[in-house]
Amino acid sequence: MTFDRSQRFGRRGPRVWALALLALALLAVVLATATTHAASINVAASEVAINANGQCSLREAIINANNDAATHADCTAGSGADIINLAASTYSVTDSYVSYSGNTGLPVITTAITIEGNGATIDRNSDTAFRLFAVDGVAPEAGNLTLNDLMLTDGAMTSDVGGGAVFNDRGTLTINDSFLSGHSGANSGGGGAIRAEAGTTTINTKVALRAHEEDVAKWHLATGLTNGAGRPFARADLDPYYARVEDLLGVRERSDWQKCIYTVRPGFRALGADLEPVHSYTDAECQSYGSCLQGCPTGGGKSTMNTYIAWALARGLLDLRTSAQVERVLIEDTAAGPQAVGVEYADAAGARHRVRARYVVAAAGALNTPQLLLRSGLRNGALGRHVGLHPARLVYGLFDEPQDAHRVYPISAHCMKFQRDADGGFVVEAATVMDPIAFATTLRDEHGPLWGARLVEAVRAYRRYAGVLAMVNDENNASVQLDAGGAERIAVDLQPSELARIAAARQFSHDVLRAAGARQVYWTGLISTHVQGGCRMGDDPARSVVDRRGEAHEVKRLFVGDASLLPRTLSVNPSLTVMALATRLAEHLVTEMSEDLSPA
Ligand SMILES: Cc1cc2nc3c(=O)[nH]c(=O)nc-3n(C[C@H](O)[C@H](O)[C@H](O)COP(=O)(O)OP(=O)(O)OC[C@H]3O[C@@H](n4cnc5c(N)ncnc54)[C@H](O)[C@@H]3O)c2cc1C
Ligand code: SF4
Numbered sequence: 001m002t003f004d005r006s007q008r009f010g011r012r013g014p015r016v017w018a019l020a021l022l023a024l025a026l027l028a029v030v031l032a033t034a035t036t037h038a039a040s041i042n043v044a045a046s047e048v049a050i051n052a053n054g055q056c057s058l059r060e061a062i063i064n065a066n067n068d069a070a071t072h073a074d075c076t077a078g079s080g081a082d083i084i085n086l087a088a089s090t091y092s093v094t095d096s097y098v099s100y101s102g103n104t105g106l107p108v109i110t111t112a113i114t115i116e117g118n119g120a121t122i123d124r125n126s127d128t129a130f131r132l133f134a135v136d137g138v139a140p141e142a143g144n145l146t147l148n149d150l151m152l153t154d155g156a157m158t159s160d161v162g163g164g165a166v167f168n169d170r171g172t173l174t175i176n177d178s179f180l181s182g183h184s185g186a187n188s189g190g191g192g193a194i195r196a197e198a199g200t201t202t203i204n205t206k207v208a209l210r211a212h213e214e215d216v217a218k219w220h221l222a223t224g225l226t227n228g229a230g231r232p233f234a235r236a237d238l239d240p241y242y243a244r245v246e247d248l249l250g251v252r253e254r255s256d257w258q259k260c261i262y263t264v265r266p267g268f269r270a271l272g273a274d275l276e277p278v279h280s281y282t283d284a285e286c287q288s289y290g291s292c293l294q295g296c297p298t299g300g301g302k303s304t305m306n307t308y309i310a311w312a313l314a315r316g317l318l319d320l321r322t323s324a325q326v327e328r329v330l331i332e333d334t335a336a337g338p339q340a341v342g343v344e345y346a347d348a349a350g351a352r353h354r355v356r357a358r359y360v361v362a363a364a365g366a367l368n369t370p371q372l373l374l375r376s377g378l379r380n381g382a383l384g385r386h387v388g389l390h391p392a393r394l395v396y397g398l399f400d401e402p403q404d405a406h407r408v409y410p411i412s413a414h415c416m417k418f419q420r421d422a423d424g425g426f427v428v429e430a431a432t433v434m435d436p437i438a439f440a441t442t443l444r445d446e447h448g449p450l451w452g453a454r455l456v457e458a459v460r461a462y463r464r465y466a467g468v469l470a471m472v473n474d475e476n477n478a479s480v481q482l483d484a485g486g487a488e489r490i491a492v493d494l495q496p497s498e499l500a501r502i503a504a505a506r507q508f509s510h511d512v513l514r515a516a517g518a519r520q521v522y523w524t525g526l527i528s529t530h531v532q533g534g535c536r537m538g539d540d541p542a543r544s545v546v547d548r549r550g551e552a553h554e555v556k557r558l559f560v561g562d563a564s565l566l567p568r569t570l571s572v573n574p575s576l577t578v579m580a581l582a583t584r585l586a587e588h589l590v591t592e593m594s595e596d597l598s599p600a
Contacts, residue, residue, distance in 0.1 A: 137171025223538020
C-alpha cells in the first residue's frame with residue numbers, strides 16, 4: 001500500500017517520534033505494570049492543553065489512552081480500550097488536530113477509545129481549518145472511537161479530505177446520544193461532519209434483493225445482451241454470482257419487525273396486499289439504530305468498505321489511494337485499436353498523478369462513470385444515455401401513538417404485489433421515516449411544501465409517523481452528458497406511462513396509511529437513490545457501451561464494474577445486482593486473462 005499517512009492526517013512534529021521512542025523506552029515498565037482492564041481517565045473541566053498542572057486535560061488523556069502508558073503524569077495511564085470521562089463543560093480546541101506539541105489540538109486516535117461526554121461540548125474555537133477527531137484504523141494502528149453523550153461543534157476541514165467533526169479512516173466509529181453541529185468539509189472530499197472511504201453502500205439501507213426475472217429479461221430486449229452461449233441473458237445467469245455475494249455479506253431475512261410495521265400492515269391487508277420480510281446485508285451486530293443512511297455505527301451493516309475493501313487491504317492485495325479524483329482514462333492507439341493503459345488522477349492537494357495498468361475497471365457510479373469515459377474521449381452514442389432513476393418518494397402517515405420509525409432497521413418489509421409492469425410497476429418498502437432534518441425539509445401535501453405553523457405542528461409529532469417508500473419502474477429516459485465547459489448535464493424526461501405509475505404508487509401508499517388509521521398523510525417530492533445505466537452492457541454496439549463481459553466496445557482493456565452497466569432499471573434495490581455483476585467481471589479478469597496478469 002503506497003498511501004502516505006501524512007496525506008490523511010497531516011504531518012506530526014518531531015515530538016511524535018520523541019514520544020514513540022519514549023514509549024519504547026517505557027515498554028518494559030508498561031509490560032510489568034499493564035493491567036488487562038480498561039482504564040477510566042477523568043478529565044478536568046475545560047482542560048485541553050498539555051500543562052504540568054496536576055489537572056488531566058483532554059489532550060493528555062487521549063495521548064495516554066493511545067500509548068497505553070502514563071506519558072502525562074497529570075492523567076491516569078492507559079491500559080487498552082480506555083474510557084475517557086469528560087466533565088460537563090466546554091472544551092475549546094484551538095489548534096491542528098494532529099499536533100502533539102504545546103497546544104490544544106487532539107491527537108489522532110490509534111486505539112480503541114470511548115469518550116463519555118456527560119453532556120460536554122468540544123468546540124473548535126479558532127478560524128484555522130481543522131477537524132476535531134481523526135481515527136486511524138489502518139494496520140498497524142487500530143483506532144476505534146465511541147462518542148457518548150457529547151456535543152461536537154464547528155469542526156472544519158477545508159484544506160484536506162473533509163470530515164470536519166470526525167475523519168474515520170477504516171476504524172469503527174460509534175456515536176451515541178451525541179450531536180454534531182456546524183461542521184464543514186473540503187470541496188474535494190465532502191463529508192462536512194464525517195468523512196469515510198468507500199462507495200454508496202457505506203450510507204445506504206443495506207436491502208439486498210435479487211432482480212426479478214422480468215427485470216433481467218428486459219436487458220436482452222434493450223441491448224441484445226446474451227449470456228455467451230447464444231441465449232438471451234437471464235436471471236439464471238446471475239444466480240451463481242448472487243449466491244456468492246450473499247454468502248460473503250451474510251445476507252439474511254429481516255423478520256425482526258418492530259411496532260411501526262405492525263401499525264401499517266393492516267392497511268396493506270385492507271387493500272388486498274401484504275408485507276413480507278426483506279433480505280439485507282446486516283449481520284447480528286445490527287442494533288436497529290436506524291442510522292444506516294448516516295453510516296452504520298456498529299459495523300453490523302455490511303458495506304464494501306468493511307467487507308471487500310477491508311479484506312483485500314488486510315491481505316495486502318490492494319493499493320488504495322484515497323481522495324483520488326480520477327480525471328480520465330489513459331488510452332493509446334495500438335495495432336489492435338485503442339487500448340486503456342492507465343488513469344490520471346488528482347490527489348487531495350490537487351497534484352496530478354498517472355498510474356499505468358494492464359486493465360482499467362471504471363466503477364465511479366452511474367452518474368460519474370459516463371462522465372469519466374466522456375472526458376476520456378469515448379464517443380459511443382449510447383454513452384451517458386438510457387439512465388434509469390428508479391423514481392421514489394416517501395409517504396408518511398401520522399398515527400395516534402408514537403411509532404419511533406427512526407429507531408428501527410429502516411426497511412424490514414416490502415409489498416411486492418405490484419412489482420411487475422403488468423401489475424402496476426412499483427414496489428413499496430416499509431416502515432421508515434427520514435432523519436428529523438430531512439423529514440422537516442421535504443414534507444408536502446396536496447397544497448405544496450409545508451411551511452410556517454403547519455410545518456412546526458407536523459414536525460413536533462415526529463415520533464408518531466410511520467412512512468413507506470414507493471419505488472417505481474422507469475424506462476431509462478434520463479441522461480448524463482458534459483457541456484462545452486466539461487460540466488455535467490443531467491436531463492430527466494419522464495414519460496406519461498412513468499408518471500402514471502408514480503401517481504398510482506403514491507395513491508396506493510396514501511390509501512394504505514389511511515386504512516391503517518393515519519390521521520394525516522404527507523409525502524416528499526420525487527427522489528432518486530438507485531441510479532442505473534449510462535454505460536449499459538449488450539451485444540449490440542449501437543445500443544450499448546460495453547460488451548457482455550463489461551469491456552468497452554470502443555477501447556480494449558477498459559471495463560466497467562458498477563451500476564452504469566445495467567441495461568434497464570430494476571424494480572428492486574440494485575446493489576446486490578451491482579455486486580453480482582462486479583463478481584462476474586472479476587471472475588472473467590482472473591480466469592480468462594490470468595496468463596496476461598503477470599506484473600507489468
Ligand atoms: C441513500 C441511499 C440508500 C440506498 N439504499 C439501498 C439499499 O438499501 N439497497 C440497495 O440495493 N441499494 C441501495 N442504494 C443504492 C446502492 O447503494 C447503489 O446502487 C450502489 O452502491 C451503486 O454502486 P456503484 O458501484 O455503482 O456506485 P457507488 O457505490 O456510488 O461507488 C462509486 C464510487 O466511485 C467514487 N467516484 C466517483 N467519481 C470518481 C472519480 N472521478 N474518481 C474516483 N472515484 C470516484 C465515488 O466516490 C464512490 O465511492 C441506496 C443508495 C442511496 C444513495
Ligand atoms: S440499523 Fe443501525 S446497526 Fe443496523 S445496519 Fe443500520 S445503522 Fe447499522
